[in-house]
Amino acid sequence: MTHSSSRRTRRRALAGVALVSAAAFALSACSGAAQGGSAGGGTTMTVFNGATGTINENWNPFSPTLLQPTLGVIYEPLFWYNLAETSEPTPLLGESWEWNEDGTELTITTREGVEWSDGEPFTANDVAFTFNLLKDTPELNTSGLAASAEATDDTHVTLTFEEPSFMQEPQVLGNQAIVPEHVWSELDDPITTINQNPVGTGAYKLKSFSAQSYLLEKNASYWEEGKPSVDEIRYISLDNADAAAAALISGQVDWMSSFLPDLDGLLADNPDLSYVNTPALTTSIFTCSNADLGCEGPQTDPAVRQAMYHAMDRDQLNQLAGGGFAATGSPTLLLPERDADWIADSANLTTPEGADTDKANELLDAAGWVLGADGVREKDGQKLSMTIQTVTGWSDYISLNDTMAQQFKAVGIELKPTQLAWNEWNDNQTKGTFQLSLDSIGLGASANPYFTYNPRYSTDNTTKVGEPSYGQNFSRYSNPVVDEAIKAAAATDDEAVQKEAYATIQEEIVRDMPYVPIYINSTLTEFNNSKVTGFPSNEDKYAFAASWKAWDNGIVLKTIVPAE
Amino acid sequence: MRFVLQKLGFYAVALWAAVTLDFLIPRLMPGNPVDQLVSKLAQKGQVTPETRRAIELLLGADLDQPLWQQYLGFWGQIARGDLGRSVAYFPASVSDMIGQTLPWTLGLIGLSTIISFLLGVGLGTFAGWKRGSWVDNLIPSLTMLQSVPYFWLALILLYVFGLILGVSPLNGGYDPWNTFPGWNWAFIQSVIYYGTLPAITIVVSSVGGWMLGMRNMMVSTLSEDYILTAEAKGIHPRRIMRAYAARNAVLPSVAGFAISLGFVVAGSIVAEVVFSYPGIGNMLLQAVNSNDYALMQGIFLVITLSVLGANLLVDLLYGVIDPRTRARS
Numbered sequence: 070m071t072h073s074s075s076r077r078t079r080r081r082a083l084a085g086v087a088l089v090s091a092a093a094f095a096l097s098a099c100s101g102a103a104q105g106g107s108a109g110g111g112t113t114m115t116v117f118n119g120a121t122g123t124i125n126e127n128w129n130p131f132s133p134t135l136l137q138p139t140l141g142v143i144y145e146p147l148f149w150y151n152l153a154e155t156s157e158p159t160p161l162l163g164e165s166w167e168w169n170e171d172g173t174e175l176t177i178t179t180r181e182g183v184e185w186s187d188g189e190p191f192t193a194n195d196v197a198f199t200f201n202l203l204k205d206t207p208e209l210n211t212s213g214l215a216a217s218a219e220a221t222d223d224t225h226v227t228l229t230f231e232e233p234s235f236m237q238e239p240q241v242l243g244n245q246a247i248v249p250e251h252v253w254s255e256l257d258d259p260i261t262t263i264n265q266n267p268v269g270t271g272a273y274k275l276k277s278f279s280a281q282s283y284l285l286e287k288n289a290s291y292w293e294e295g296k297p298s299v300d301e302i303r304y305i306s307l308d309n310a311d312a313a314a315a316a317l318i319s320g321q322v323d324w325m326s327s328f329l330p331d332l333d334g335l336l337a338d339n340p341d342l343s344y345v346n347t348p349a350l351t352t353s354i355f356t357c358s359n360a361d362l363g364c365e366g367p368q369t370d371p372a373v374r375q376a377m378y379h380a381m382d383r384d385q386l387n388q389l390a391g392g393g394f395a396a397t398g399s400p401t402l403l404l405p406e407r408d409a410d411w412i413a414d415s416a417n418l419t420t421p422e423g424a425d426t427d428k429a430n431e432l433l434d435a436a437g438w439v440l441g442a443d444g445v446r447e448k449d450g451q452k453l454s455m456t457i458q459t460v461t462g463w464s465d466y467i468s469l470n471d472t473m474a475q476q477f478k479a480v481g482i483e484l485k486p487t488q489l490a491w492n493e494w495n496d497n498q499t500k501g502t503f504q505l506s507l508d509s510i511g512l513g514a515s516a517n518p519y520f521t522y523n524p525r526y527s528t529d530n531t532t533k534v535g536e537p538s539y540g541q542n543f544s545r546y547s548n549p550v551v552d553e554a555i556k557a558a559a560a561t562d563d564e565a566v567q568k569e570a571y572a573t574i575q576e577e578i579v580r581d582m583p584y585v586p587i588y589i590n591s592t593l594t595e596f597n598n599s600k601v602t603g604f605p606s607n608e609d610k611y612a613f614a615a616s617w618k619a620w621d622n623g624i625v626l627k628t629i630v631p632a633e
Numbered sequence: 634m635r636f637v638l639q640k641l642g643f644y645a646v647a648l649w650a651a652v653t654l655d656f657l658i659p660r661l662m663p664g665n666p667v668d669q670l671v672s673k674l675a676q677k678g679q680v681t682p683e684t685r686r687a688i689e690l691l692l693g694a695d696l697d698q699p700l701w702q703q704y705l706g707f708w709g710q711i712a713r714g715d716l717g718r719s720v721a722y723f724p725a726s727v728s729d730m731i732g733q734t735l736p737w738t739l740g741l742i743g744l745s746t747i748i749s750f751l752l753g754v755g756l757g758t759f760a761g762w763k764r765g766s767w768v769d770n771l772i773p774s775l776t777m778l779q780s781v782p783y784f785w786l787a788l789i790l791l792y793v794f795g796l797i798l799g800v801s802p803l804n805g806g807y808d809p810w811n812t813f814p815g816w817n818w819a820f821i822q823s824v825i826y827y828g829t830l831p832a833i834t835i836v837v838s839s840v841g842g843w844m845l846g847m848r849n850m851m852v853s854t855l856s857e858d859y860i861l862t863a864e865a866k867g868i869h870p871r872r873i874m875r876a877y878a879a880r881n882a883v884l885p886s887v888a889g890f891a892i893s894l895g896f897v898v899a900g901s902i903v904a905e906v907v908f909s910y911p912g913i914g915n916m917l918l919q920a921v922n923s924n925d926y927a928l929m930q931g932i933f934l935v936i937t938l939s940v941l942g943a944n945l946l947v948d949l950l951y952g953v954i955d956p957r958t959r960a961r962s
Contacts, residue, residue, distance in 0.1 A: 115810070121919075122909075122911070122915050122916065122918075122919050123722075123730070123733065123734060123911055123915070123916060123919070125719075125721075125722035125725050125730070126725075127722075127723075127724070127725075129724075132723065132724070133670050133684075133688055133723070134670070134721070134722060134723045134724075207686070207687060207690055208687060208690040209687065210683065210687050211683060211684040211687040211688070212683060212684070213683025213684075213686075213687075260724075261718075261724040262724075263724060263725070277813060279809070279813060279814045280733055280814075280911060281805065281806065281807070281809040281814075281911060282809035282810075303809075303810070305809050305810075306809075307804070307805075307909075308804050308805075308909035309909075312803060312804050312909070315803065321810060491922065492669070492922075492924055495668055495669070495672045496665075496668065499668050499672075537668065539685050539686075
């Protein structure tokens with residue numbers, strides 16, 4: 070699936086990884102020549118970022134189908150946000166920024182002494198050009214930025230917004246690749262160009278491309294002294310996690326993000342391998358929660374959603390479905406470890422671990438759901454029976470559903486798991502034609518909870534059941550108190566005021582529970598340290614390590630060094 | 634002449650039906666390409682309502698057009714040879730994507746179909762000529778291999794040769810680590826190395842049918858009077874086998890061969906998926922997974938045209954080769 074849903078491919082793992090690994094050794098023994106693979110005598114490392122099948126060349130940093138290293142590795146943003154831990158944005162092409170009081174003007178100081186890979190100097194004019202191009206080209210403007218930019222001198226640029234736009238900050242600073250004016254102003258059609266010879270400021274530039282792999286080489290004039298140190302980076306396309314695992318063990322792939330069963334056993338046999346786990350996406354039961362917008366079924370009753378929250382045994386789910394790698398989530402849908410400061414009530418910091426069937430039964434009794442003869446509760450002739458959908462082949466989600474179906478029986482809830490093709494599953498979510506759906510929430514533009522709450526809970530981001538929802542609020546949740554608080558948080562950059570607003574939101578959503586959190590799913594990234602070292606580790610999460618993560622890829626690639 | 638016109642008329646109707654289905658079927662599937670792209674982006678980071686609007690604009694928001702207008706537009710495009718832009722591989726054009734993958738499929742499946750045909754017909758000739766010989770005894774085992782589902786046979790061979798013996802690569806069309814596509818010897822060598830096992834599986838699983846058909850035709854041809862005459866004239870047995878018996882017996886196989894050439898493009902999906910071969914079948918799967926109507930239609934169109942074309946060719950050729958099929962009088 071194209072670098073399609075890389076976060077999922079990793080789950081499709083073969084039972085016999087031991088066999089694969091054994092065979093990989095046989096393979097590597099046969100094809101010894103395939104090992105190093107560097108043409109010019111320098112270090113070449115290979116990345117598998119989830120690309121499968123034919124790779125389509127596209128280095129247009131505005132395109133939704135771009136090749137992932139376009140962002141961060143070839144082109145750079147002004148600042149970089151590390152979503153793996155609590156941190157301040159790291160300056161890249163920018164050095165500092167400042168808002169005016171109403172949040173309508175953002176002044177950015179840009180870095181001096183940066184060169185484009187064709188030798189032209191980088192200035193604030195390039196930044197201004199990039200944002201004006203976005204404003205004038207709605208086809209490229211995926212973030213809805215409506216800022217006009219003006220460079221006041223070579224190192225200062227001012228963005229003027231029509232309304233207070235503090236919440237555009239991470240998008241502007243950390244999520245927009247800056248392109249060179251002298252190249253892009255000459256292009257006939259910035260919408261459909263594939264930008265065959267990308268000129269960027271990043272640590273690497275394109276060397277060669279083929280439909281199965283492409284090679285990036287070191288940008289010798291990179292602005293940061295002494296970086297990068299690895300000469301060439303190869304990205305390849307592999308068809309599945311098994312092929313990737315075999316390639317990792319044989320040293321053909323040095324960096325990948327896939328869920329590999331029996332990871333610890335694999336590591337014990339191969340001292341060169343290491344991994345890092347960066348749980349970031351909260352696996353949750355999405356409920357079609359709003360009867361007013363057309364949702365049907367028992368899950369429109371908040372008591373039922375609360376009961377599910379308490380009736381699940383998360384320890385068991387983690388063992389059976391998460392491989393033991395999942396982290397504890399929070400009923401506020403934030404990440405307890407990274408976002409503790411944003412969670413107002415410490416009682417809401419983490420989800421319970423075991424099941425609390427007494428509490429669940431109590432909630433259901435109070436709401437008038439009576440236990441029937443067949444062990445399933447009912448109310449007004451409606452059975453407490455719901456279907457939960459997931460995607461065929463997502464083996465961990467399927468086993469989550471099956472396990473929860475067992476667990477919920479204890480409190481008289483009947484859960485009917487179904488598996489659908491991705492298209493149909495996705496269609497159901499956008500149109501709201503589902504009862505329960507298993508999906509995950511996470512990775513906003515920055516760690517600010519606004520980027521979790523606004524897309525998932527605000528009324529602006531949903532529609533009636535049957536109409537495709539433009540936003541991500543698939544639950545059809547609509548609560549004026551929450552809407553108000555989201556707006557209040559967006560109107561300021563004062564963290565104390567934001568915290569207050571988020572406290573209100575958290576109180577509402579913990580009670581209403583339109584998304585029932587299960588756990589924070591693991592994101593496992595594996596490294597082969599035989600050629601290069603210095604990858605992020607569980608102790609030092611200097612970047613979000615996943616090989617599919619756009620901007621962080623650039624940070625990791627310029628930090629790693631050839632092995633001794 | 635009337636025969637030819639009749640045939641052409643029939644194929645025109647078949648083409649119209651095929652193209653219409655080609656247009657309709659993708660649109661009856663759930664989901665649409667915009668949702669598809671938005672959801673894929675959402676898995677990797679922030680998506681806003683503006684994202685969706687931008688993507689709709691980007692892909693050309695013709696999703697709201699009435700169906701009949703889309704249908705007319707589709708015919709217009711085909712007439713111009715413009716198959717549109719792929720959604721999954723935006724902004725690449727469909728013709729480019731097909732052009733990129735079709736050579737792999739034609740190379741692998743086409744070559745193995747030809748090898749399989751030549752091998753099967755050759756062995757079948759010999760088996761029919763020398764009934765009861767060891768070659769004749771091969772037939773039951775080869776037809777058994779053909780009756781085994783192809784994907785299963787391919788997986789087993791891949792497991793044995795790729796995993797256990799480690800003599801063949803596990804997937805892909807060439808070695809992306811050490812070679813770069815182009816007309817250089819290292820690359821060609823690598824393509825041959827990577828293509829051998831898939832080709833063998835295709836040959837093994839299809840050679841039995843050719844052999845059985847040829848052998849049986851040989852047997853019935855050998856009982857013809859003109860063979861007896863030839864023998865009585867003292868013609869060399871080799872020459873009887875080749876010029877008298879095999880030449881007549883091969884007729885039905887030639888027809889079958891032409892049709893199977895038409896299916897080369899279509900029949901490759903399973904083989905390409907099992908071996909992760911970068912051909913058109915794999916691309917079709919990708920297109921279906923991402924609701925890429927334009928690409929699906931393009932690929933279906935190529936398949937339809939190649940099958941219909943091959944059939945038409947056989948029909949017409951047969952009229953020339955074997956006058957009996959033409960006869961109405």
